[in-house]
Amino acid sequence: MRRGEPPHQGGVLEVICGPMFSGKTEELIRRLRRALIAKQDVVILKPWIDNRFSSDHLVTHNEEKIPSAQASSPEQVRKLAAGADVVGIDEVQFFGPGIVPVIDELADGGARVIVAGLDMDYRAVPFEPVPQLLARAEYITKALAICVCCGNPASRSQRISAATSQILVGALDHYEARCRECFEPPEPDGAEKTTSLAETEASTPLGERS
Numbered sequence: 073m074r075r076g077e078p079p080h081q082g083g084v085l086e087v088i089c090g091p092m093f094s095g096k097t098e099e100l101i102r103r104l105r106r107a108l109i110a111k112q113d114v115v116i117l118k119p120w121i122d123n124r125f126s127s128d129h130l131v132t133h134n135e136e137k138i139p140s141a142q143a144s145s146p147e148q149v150r151k152l153a154a155g156a157d158v159v160g161i162d163e164v165q166f167f168g169p170g171i172v173p174v175i176d177e178l179a180d181g182g183a184r185v186i187v188a189g190l191d192m193d194y195r196a197v198p199f200e201p202v203p204q205l206l207a208r209a210e211y212i213t214k215a216l217a218i219c220v221c222c223g224n225p226a227s228r229s230q231r232i233s234a235a236t237s238q239i240l241v242g243a244l245d246h247y248e249a250r251c252r253e254c255f256e257p258p259e260p261d262g263a264e265k266t267t268s269l270a271e272t273e274a275s276t277p278l279g280e281r282s
């Protein structure tokens with residue numbers, strides 16, 4: 073079993089999704105590294121918001137890393153990825169709905185596009201645009217973390233701070249992985265704040281990683 077890795081012939085979209093701490097970035101790096109070994113033309117991108125560890129590498133908790141570029145918009149992804157055989161995008165949820173047609177265009181044009189991202193936010197509500205990408209993907213890998221409460225496989229990202237914006241890029245201590253049973257949805261008071269990339273807190277070096 074090649075863990076969702078198809079033979080590369082023509083365009084394809086692979087989505088690696090799941091909660092925080094589930095190893096999404098590790099899996100993305102694993103696939104991209106194999107493409108690099110195969111001497112394919114690989115472009116690796118992440119949103120500029122995600123500079124918690126490094127602005128020019130994808131980095132995991134285990135210090136595994138691979139060079140990457142930052143893109144600030146779907147349009148920039150289109151430019152940077154043009155002509156590549158393989159396009160890897162981490163934290164794809166931060167690009168918003170505009171990334172969907174760009175990814176479709178890249179895959180339609182023959183690229184192997186591999187994206188990793190959160191499939192649900194801290195309320196366990198599907199996190200657009202990842203559901204849109206899942207529907208369009210040829211290959212889907214759902215990664216699970218380990219519930220810190222009971223040790224079962226965990227599909228939810230429990231926010232353990234009081235912030236209510238959907239995007240809170242922060243330290244490990246803002247979130248923990250929980251299973252369905254141990255997950256506690258946040259109080260539905262306070263309307264959900266919509267947060268643009270520009271307003272998002274994105275500073276601490278101790279970020280959570282997928």
Ligand SMILES: [Zn+2]
Nearest residue numbers: 219222251254
């Ligand atoms: Zn649990």
